[in-house]
Amino acid sequence: MCDHINKNIYLPYLVTVAEVIDETPDVRTLRLVFQDEKVRDNFTFRAGQFAEYSAFGAGESTFCIASSPTRAGYIECSFRSVGRVTEELRRLEVGDTMGVRGPYGNSYPIEEFYGKNLVFVAGGIALPPLRTLIWNCLDLRDKFGDITVVYGARTEADLVYKHELKEWQERGDVHLVKTVDPGGNGPEWDGSVGFVPTVLGEAAPSAENTIALVCGPPIMIKFTLPVLEKLGFTDEQVYTTLENRMKCGLGKCGRCNVGNVYVCKDGPVFSAKQLKAMPMEF
């Protein structure tokens, strides 16, 4: 339980945009530094948690914290410009001020993954919620076995964190399988061509002593879970994060629930076992 007596729980921290990175034509990453030195020194979070990011005058939007908790001094968010708030966030330049409330929600039980192999499976704009954990694990590399990343997008241009994909490809301790949908590949493409679930099936990572972390659009999740099952993964070995629309992030405003589960409080990280116990409302 958190104790926030006599505090305005809706008040954001002020952060400065320290870096702007264009991932795709419409996806942007912002590196954010807390303006209050005390907050900067004391802000902690765990991989998987999310925050409410605000462009003053436009409102708040919910995204995961895309950077790793092992990288102190800043946080990052990655978002696609699709609405009023994200369009406004996109207009921000280095040095501009925005707001952050958080961290909220649960997190990946990373300690339970120590000593295990990890398979990350992501599609499109859904890499950020896994990227926080990927870097968290890479920064604690000795604690894990094999690390495999299967990541795909519609086209080459839609792949986010391209510079990091290259880095993962080049370091010897990550097995990166990158793919684009048929027709999404250009002449220089050096990855696979095919949908994420198919490519995952072909890569066929062993389920033995392995945890799979899946994040993507609902359609990708739907076709990925059976592939993992076929590879021998049990529902306890598979995790995902849900991305429902939220406003407060605090278990009050009443919209992110899937059945009686509040994604903002009980999630956003769920095991496939938990997911299958929920009604189809996500």
Add this chain to the structure above:
Amino acid sequence: MQKYINQQNLNTLLDTLITQGIRVVAPRMNAGTPLYEPIAGANEMITDQLPRRSAKEAFFPVCEDIMTYEKEGQKVTVTDIDPARFPETLLFGVRPCDAAAIPVLDAVFSWDYKDEFFLERRRKTTIVGLACTAADDACFCTAVGLSPSDTKGSDLFLTPLEGGGYACESFSDKGEALIANNKELFTEPNNSKSLPLAEPHTEKFDLKKVKAWLDEHFEDPLWDGVAVRCVGCGACAFVCPACHCFDIVDEGTEKAGKRRKNWDACGFWKFTHHASGHNPRDGQPKRYRNRIMHKFKYYDDKFGQTLCTGCGRCVRVCPVGIDIAGIVEEISKK
């Protein structure tokens, strides 16, 4: 503590409190619409009509500023709200169905993170409930386990008596203090009979049975049947004493403005609409299902309470005649 107060002394009590600078909120007519609003004197108060909206807005306003911002160049200054926003308040003449909803709402606003906008007003407010003497066809407080004389949520409860005046009973320190601080206005209880109280025409629902059915029937043809005609206007949520869903929006310019917490409704399509275009509740029956589930199952799962007090307002305002009491009754007979 039990006491008696006559109408004249009651008016004096309210006028005195107002003179002392206490905000008195009571049912009053606003351009032909009865609403719980601050009154300037006891003469503004009406007690014979159920206000159009519930008393929850004394704690959780329709729109509320939660901060202001000012921008200058790359700098932004954010200002917290002024604590003077929450004056000492007497919420008077609250119907049992409205008063009962307030402690139910305590659960969601105080679990884990504390919503001080709601909770500070709770601390600063004394609630005086008033027994209900008239029910209409939409009333169903008795069906959800309450009654026209239910004292739940009231610090002091008034029952109108034959021959005038009110029997007063306190149920909290705040209620006791209201009497103690104005003891010259209260006298010892007399033997007058209560005026005939309202008798809503409903049988008590077996809420356990309703919940047990809801536990097993997320998918059921009933949802299409009851809600395919819902137009998604959200009126039911806006008049409800227990609905607590809200939106957070910025209102202002490039330079300055405020962030506000506004009432929202699960009946709106945009309520759960994702940025991607995906909507987990992509039809009105799914949204109405959430309304019933939230009230009679989810809130119970989470807080052990039912999020409905049977005020009947949603039944009265629904433009397409959706009757929540009828639906819950149907479920209870399954």
